[in-house]
Amino acid sequence: MTEADTDDVARAHQACFEGYFLTQLGPTFLRRYYAEFCRHASDYRVVARCRATQHLAAFVVGTSDAQTHFRSFYRRNMLVILPIVVLRFFTNRLVRGKFRQRMAHVKVALGALLPGTGRRGRVSPDNSDRGSHCPVRLLSIAVTPEFRGSGVAAAVGACFEDMLRRDGHKRVGLSVLPDNQRAISFYKKVGWEVTHRSPAGRWFEKDL
Numbered sequence: 671m672t673e674a675d676t677d678d679v680a681r682a683h684q685a686c687f688e689g690y691f692l693t694q695l696g697p698t699f700l701r702r703y704y705a706e707f708c709r710h711a712s713d714y715r716v717v718a719r720c721r722a723t724q725h726l727a728a729f730v731v732g733t734s735d736a737q738t739h740f741r742s743f744y745r746r747n748m749l750v751i752l753p754i755v756v757l758r759f760f761t762n763r764l765v766r767g768k769f770r771q772r773m774a775h776v777k778v779a780l781g782a783l784l785p786g787t788g789r790r791g792r793v794s795p796d797n798s799d800r801g802s803h804c805p806v807r808l809l810s811i812a813v814t815p816e817f818r819g820s821g822v823a824a825a826v827g828a829c830f831e832d833m834l835r836r837d838g839h840k841r842v843g844l845s846v847l848p849d850n851q852r853a854i855s856f857y858k859k860v861g862w863e864v865t866h867r868s869p870a871g872r873w874f875e876k877d878l
């Protein structure tokens with residue numbers, strides 16, 4: 671995945687994560703969100719495209735250093751994303767309802783902007799790290815609806831894991847909403863193990 675892919679990745683995100691918090695923040699936010707994964711040696715990203723049409727079929731992103739990733743994201747994008755977040759907060763009930771879960775991100779965003787306080791906040795990479803202390807995280811994987819069930823999810827997942835392995839990482843974690851049965855079945859099928867369950871989610875980890 672390069673920055674040239676981020677328009678398509680943002681569109682795919684909107685198609686695949688309907689109703690999620692980030693989706694409510696809209697395409698400009700999402701483009702910038704995904705572009706950040708192309709900027710850090712500690713971030714990992716893969717896209718798969720259909721050979722015949724070049725349509726985006728799947729993507730996966732993750733990081734081994736969420737603090738650096740998100741601090742840099744907020745510092746670089748604050749002027750653009752702050753008005754978006756404020757507007758959506760007042761106009762979108764879902765954003766308002768889920769905002770409290772994002773307070774760690776608000777602290778990191780403020781810390782990234784104020785000199786001398788940059789390392790104070792500690793962000794939970796996916797707002798839900800209660801179930802996993804694994805610093806290497808898969809943050810988002812999606813297959814566009816027409817390519818579901820094709821095996822491309824396993825292919826991009828394997829590619830992502832190979833990249834982590836090559837960099838010497840030994841274990842990777844993720845979390846998923848408890849009602850996302852298809853994703854849960856997929857993770858189990860490709861060797862992820864449940865490490866924690868709660869009403870807020872399922873946490874998985876995998877040896878590399």
Ligand SMILES: CC(C)(COP(=O)(O)OP(=O)(O)OC[C@H]1O[C@@H](n2cnc3c(N)ncnc32)[C@H](O)[C@@H]1OP(=O)(O)O)[C@@H](O)C(=O)NCCC(=O)NCCS
Nearest residue numbers: 686811812813818819820821823845846851852853855856
């Ligand atoms: C999660 C996702 C990446 C998996 O890709 P996929 O192509 O659907 O995955 P696969 O078809 O290879 O595997 C899914 C498995 O779940 C099964 N499944 C399908 N619907 C299901 C359901 N409603 N409940 C339980 N299992 C289900 C499938 O049969 C398949 O298992 P099988 O190969 O043994 O038959 C894809 O569904 C997706 O993009 N979902 C939306 C975004 C998302 O939720 N991402 C994960 C967030 S953590």
